[in-house]
Amino acid sequence: MSSSALPKPQMCGLLAKCLTFHIVGVITVSLEVAASYKFGAAEPRKKAYADFYKNQDSTKDFEEMRKAGIFQSTK
Known part of the structure; x- marks a missing residue:
């Protein structure tokens, strides 16, 4: 039997890490959409x-x- 233990999952700071990643993505996509609307x-x-x-x-x-x-009030 091999006794390799699984690494512990990240519990502390997981929400902050995910939110940071998604906020950066949302800002990037929204700037691209705004620029394409402006110039397109x-x-x-x-x-x-x-x-x-x-x-x-x-x-x-x-x-x-x-x-x-077309105008009836002016002759």
Whole structure:
């Protein structure tokens, strides 16, 4: 019979060790998601709005809609 004893399980500080590992993981993942949203969705949307309003003529659009009969209060 071999008398190799099993190592004792870590009892003291186990929760703190696990929480530290998971908190670091959560912070890393949340920063990656935030960065991917910012550069993948928010910045292209801002650029599209800026490009649209750079060349937009609201008076011309209003006159086209008025001539098309969309507005009933203006003739």
